[in-house]
Amino acid sequence: MKKILLPILLLSLLPVFGQSSVESDSEKIAAIYDMALTNGKSYDWLDYLSNGIGGRLSGSYSAQRAVDYTKKELDSLGLDKVWLQEVMVPKWTRGAREYAYIETIPGSSTPINICALGGSVATPEGGTKAEVIEVHGLDELEKFGEEKIKGKIVFFNRPMDATNIHTFKAYGGAVDQRGNGAAEASKYGAVGVLVRSMNLRIDEYPHAGGMYYGDIPEDRKIPAAAISTKDAEYLSSVLKLQKDLKVYFKMNCETHPDAKSYNVIGEITGSQYPDEYIVVGGHLDSWDLGDGSHDDGAGCVQSMEVLRLFKEMGYKPKRSIRVVLFMNEENGLRGGLKYAEVAKEKSEDHIFALESDSGGFTPRGFTFHADATQLKKLQSWASLFTPYYLHIFQQGEGGADIGPLEGDGTVLAGLQPDSQRYFDYHHAATDTFDKINKRELELGGASMAALIYLVDKYGL
Known part of the structure; x- marks a missing residue:
């Protein structure tokens, strides 16, 4: 058995x-x-x-x-x-909240939403105010040259490519202006940079992120901030009507x-x-x-x-x-x-x-x-x-x-x-x-x- x-x-x-x-x-x-x-x-x-x-x-x-x-x-x-x-x-550290506005004529201003980019230096104690030059990529800086950039705020306004279904590739196609924009703009005498937020949506929220100065001297470092996509659209449209407008921004960040x-x-x-x-x-x-x-x-x-x-x-x-x-x-x-x-x-x-x-x-x-x-x-x-x-x-x-x-x-x-x-x-x-x-x-x-x-x- x-x-x-x-x-x-x-x-x-x-x-x-x-x-x-x-x-x-x-x-x-x-x-x-x-x-x-x-x-x-x-x-x-x-x-x-x-x-x-x-x-x-x-x-x-x-x-x-x-x-x-x-x-x-x-x-x-x-x-x-x-x-x-x-x-x-x-x-x-970021410090006190950032503040910024667009000034079309003295005494007439419109607040805009910005945030300091991580690693940025602060603005001078009284803030930074200057005329703005809009560019759509790092390669355009050389085209304008020091003559048109010196003493101005460079506004990097290249959006992420909305037609790219792979959104991380769209991000990769735009993020160099955030990471290297300040270092490159400083070579032409810019006093600050504003970078369109890495965001496919049009809204009022600025997006942080890292930026890097490389090996440029301390006294050549300029403040760098992200501007919300909605305010980037607005600034770009106003610049088409008035090229001599100014932007003021104040940041209190610090590197320890x-x-x-x-x-x-x-x-x-x-x-x-x-x-x-x-x-x-x-x-x-x-x-x-x-x-x-x-x-x-x-x-x-x-x-x-x-x-x-x-x-x-x-x-x-x-x-x-x-x-x-x-x-x-x-x-x-x-x-x-x-x-x-x-x-x-x-x-x-x-x-x-x-x-x-x-x-x-x-x-x-x-x-x-x-x-x-x-x-x-x-x-x-x-x-x-x-x-x-x-x-x-x-x-x-x-x-x-x-x-x-x-x-x-x-x-x-x-x-x-x-x-x-x-x-x-x-x-x-x-x-x-x-x-x-x-x-x-x-x-x-x-x-x-x-x-x-x-x-x-x-x-x-």
Whole structure:
């Protein structure tokens, strides 16, 4: 009797242990999504980051509170390791709120909405008032030359390309005027710059962002501000009627000595290949006008959620999986550079790094910085994500913070949410928690966890 029962027992187990990997992967991924959507923590974490702490400029008290809070939450997950990685970061403060107006005739003025760009020097104590020259790109400065620019405020008014469906490419096509406009305009004797906000919508909100002077002398640095898209349109139209109008603006920003801060890191150590590392992360710092919910509180809590989901489900990864909350992406990238520097010093083998830094909107897929063989393998998993309406599995960029890990076969990946609304909020006072949809945020975290699961299971 025992000889007959044994084959029958073995045959009965085949559907469980002999099922195809595609079927088991589908079930595992479905379980990840189910748990994220019914028992997720990312929305609550982001609520506290945004509403309990707020904007998190590098080197600020709020940034340190965010470090302390996220480390505490990672500690509570029962990970194998949680630690802080020290990094020195730039410290820049905005000071009292900026003020600006357009003056068409003495005594007749119209207020406009501006904000200092991160890293800018302040205006003189009494503010800056001068005639304005409008340009549409850095290349036009040479055309006008010092004769027409000296003593004036340069108004960079090249909009993002609204016809580009890929909004991040539209952003990339316009952002050089923000980053380098002041340094270039100062070479021609300008006394300040106003830069059209990086925003596809016409509204009254100026958008912050980093700007850089390069190696120009301190006495040649000129103040740089973003002007809202609505006021940029207005200024441009008035300039067509009156070229000798003046703009006044006053800013009180200041650059301080570098400050000590931290990357926040948590790890589940691999069961089979502990010396192979998979990283998932976002940046903990943000600009100060809003509370940084989309940029990049969302990416941080989604990354934390990946490890939480694995712990909750009892999944024991083969490889070591780290969540890294990077400090200082916005105005220096010091956190990303520091993490890569330490990884190199320790000869750590990072096989894959995934960053979420494109907002908390509905996920559409992933882009990969990978070689042809790696990309083919990643794309072979695309059908597993079809039920979740993810369709982007293509060559592209990873993210700024994981960029320094490039090399030695490391694949860099970026979560790609729907981007059409992102630049309405990016770096602006409108980037607040009420713009976050709980379900969209949770779908993003689940999508990241599903991809990390596949990379861990099959390797690259």
